Amino acid sequence: NAGVTQTPKFQVLKTGQSMTLQCAQDMNHNSMYWYRQDPGMGLRLIYYSASEGTTDKGEVPNGYNVSRLNKREFSLRLESAAPSQTSVYFCASSTYGNSGNTIYFGEGSWLTVV
Amino acid sequence: AQSVTQLGSHVSVSEGALVLLRCNYSSSVPPYLFWYVQYPNQGLQLLLKYTSAATLVKGINGFEAEFKKSETSFHLTKPSAHMSDAAEYFCAVSDRGGSYIPTFGRGTSLIVHP
Numbered sequence A: 001n002a003g004v005t006q007t008p009k010f011q012v013l014k015t016g017q018s019m020t021l022q023c024a025q026d027m028n029h030n031s032m033y034w035y036r037q038d039p040g041m042g043l044r045l046i047y048y049s050a051s052e053g054t055t056d057k058g059e060v061p062n063g064y065n066v067s068r069l070n071k072r073e074f075s076l077r078l079e080s081a082a083p084s085q086t087s088v089y090f091c092a093s094s095t096y097g098n099s100g101n102t103i104y105f106g107e108g109s110w111l112t113v114v
Numbered sequence B: 001a002q003s004v005t006q007l008g009s010h011v012s013v014s015e016g017a018l019v020l021l022r023c024n025y026s027s028s029v030p031p032y033l034f035w036y037v038q039y040p041n042q043g044l045q046l047l048l049k050y051t052s053a054a055t056l057v058k059g060i061n062g063f064e065a066e067f068k069k070s071e072t073s074f075h076l077t078k079p080s081a082h083m084s085d086a087a088e089y090f091c092a093v094s095d096r097g098g099s100y101i102p103t104f105g106r107g108t109s110l111i112v113h114p
Helices: none
Strands: A004-007 A010-013 A019-025 A031-038 A042-049 A064-068 A074-078 A087-094 A109-113 B003-007 B010-014 B019-026 B032-038 B044-050 B056-058 B064-068 B073-078 B087-094 B108-113
Touching (some): A004 A087, A019 A087, A019 A109, A031 A074, A042 A064, A042 A074, A074 A087, B019 B032, B019 B087, B032 B073, B044 B056, B044 B073
Parallel strands (some): A010 A109, B010 B108
Antiparallel strands (some): A004 A019, A019 A074, A031 A042, A031 A087, A064 A074, B003 B019, B019 B073, B032 B044, B032 B087, B056 B064, B064 B073, B087 B108
């Protein structure tokens, strides 16, 4: 049961470098999400994709771009990393149904920008 | 617009004591409600969810939560805390109509003392 798989687990970047966080889900879910988690701030939505071919901004999209490559994969790109982007990033997926929108999370990616 | 408030960023209990984590929501219509748990260095996993079938919802690991419409609350309880319950707990709410994307609270860290 892989569920939601995201890579890399840990990454250290220098200010100004770029990188892409990869995410894939094997649950045939329509929707995928990228969140960041910071101490005392809870989870904040960066971008989401309601279905293949669509992406939308969340609460904190500045400095990020996303690509919904296909139904399984949803990547997050930092074009020019800044120290303020030091965070834990979570990819997630879901399918909205009669019992609401239960979100399934990956294990997280710890990113440090120095 | 929906929102969720978790009272207390930290809750400390002794092993064997009652666990009570508070969650209040605001939503224009009776919402879907969720509790997630995050163990150290892991992603979030679903503990339980309210979908309207029953106001008292039982989840994994002995946790349960009661939906109280009059109080707009969905507090999480467990009769007897175990050391293994030490984790971060997140309450989330999503509307039945409109945006299906859950809004997360800022989290409550449960500390269990021997």
